Amino acid sequence: MTTMKAAQKRAQAKVEYNAFLAGCPSRQLLDRISNKWVVLILCALGGDNSAGQPGAAHADAPRPMRYSEISRLLAGVSQKMLTQTLRSLEHDGLLTRTVTPTVPVTVSYELTDLGLSLHHMTRGLRNWAQTHMAEVLENRENYDSRTS
Amino acid sequence: MTTMKAAQKRAQAKVEYNAFLAGCPSRQLLDRISNKWVVLILCALGGDNSAGQPGAAHADAPRPMRYSEISRLLAGVSQKMLTQTLRSLEHDGLLTRTVTPTVPVTVSYELTDLGLSLHHMTRGLRNWAQTHMAEVLENRENYDSRTS
Numbered sequence: 001m002t003t004m005k006a007a008q009k010r011a012q013a014k015v016e017y018n019a020f021l022a023g024c025p026s027r028q029l030l031d032r033i034s035n036k037w038v039v040l041i042l043c044a045l046g047g048d049n050s051a052g053q054p055g056a057a058h059a060d061a062p063r064p065m066r067y068s069e070i071s072r073l074l075a076g077v078s079q080k081m082l083t084q085t086l087r088s089l090e091h092d093g094l095l096t097r098t099v100t101p102t103v104p105v106t107v108s109y110e111l112t113d114l115g116l117s118l119h120h121m122t123r124g125l126r127n128w129a130q131t132h133m134a135e136v137l138e139n140r141e142n143y144d145s146r147t148s
Numbered sequence: 149m150t151t152m153k154a155a156q157k158r159a160q161a162k163v164e165y166n167a168f169l170a171g172c173p174s175r176q177l178l179d180r181i182s183n184k185w186v187v188l189i190l191c192a193l194g195g196d197n198s199a200g201q202p203g204a205a206h207a208d209a210p211r212p213m214r215y216s217e218i219s220r221l222l223a224g225v226s227q228k229m230l231t232q233t234l235r236s237l238e239h240d241g242l243l244t245r246t247v248t249p250t251v252p253v254t255v256s257y258e259l260t261d262l263g264l265s266l267h268h269m270t271r272g273l274r275n276w277a278q279t280h281m282a283e284v285l286e287n288r289e290n291y292d293s294r295t296s
């Protein structure tokens with residue numbers, strides 16, 4: 001048995017999970033989080049929901065939201081897709097689901113610390129898409145005119 | 149007609165594209181980039197491919213890669229999926245495709261500056277998945293034991 005050098009140990013710890021490998025659980029986790037509904041739900045709960053509502057109070061702090069609020073904000077999401085995605089995020093520990101016994105029952109969702117750490121990435125993705133949209137549209141036009 | 153205040157103008161410029169809106173092109177762009185193969189291709193071309201290969205030279209600089217190299221690195225990707233994804237990334241201007249008339253022909257791919265800017269986000273997503281995998285697995289176990 002040989003003694004591992006510190007550098008080797010660090011290298012081994014770093015490569016424990018590798019999403020390039022088909023069988024690695026992090027590949028499946030990457031697949032789960034690489035999803036527009038996950039990105040938008042995290043942006044919503046992370047408080048990025050003021051963009052797109054001109055005149056709305058600036059509100060970029062994370063806050064709990066009710067199911068119906070999320071559903072309204074994520075225009076076009078089906079009930080089934082939203083429910084499934086929220087459940088998988090709860091399962092992974094990215095958000096908590098709280099049921100308050102009002103009449104009717106109030107269900108609200110809130111990011112956990114783990115969810116907040118992922119929110120930094122998903123906010124970046126959404127911002128990237130919005131910031132570079134014009135450039136991408138121009139690239140598509142150029143590509144199409146070159147190849148047609 | 150009223151004169152817009154500077155703050156309002158800035159607000160309007162910021163909300164030009166909003167991925168929360170179903171009809172906004174940035175929603176479709178977000179959908180396209182929120183995809184594990186896109187994330188992994190950008191990580192590969194961005195030079196993040198040394199992780200998972202203990203002992204491999206540290207190589208975190210972006211570099212052109214041949215189709216076959218990408219295909220090998222992204223274990224489990226089908227030819228059809230890889231070809232389609234590379235084409236859509238080329239269409240959007242995130243990478244360039246270069247054909248060298250060797251025998252047989254050499255096809256290589258390289259990130260553009262736009263692709264490099266997205267790579268910062270996708271690298272973060274992949275790293276997040278790998279770094280928090282253990283925590284997510286623990287959360288799933290806890291959830292399952294609470295609900296079963």
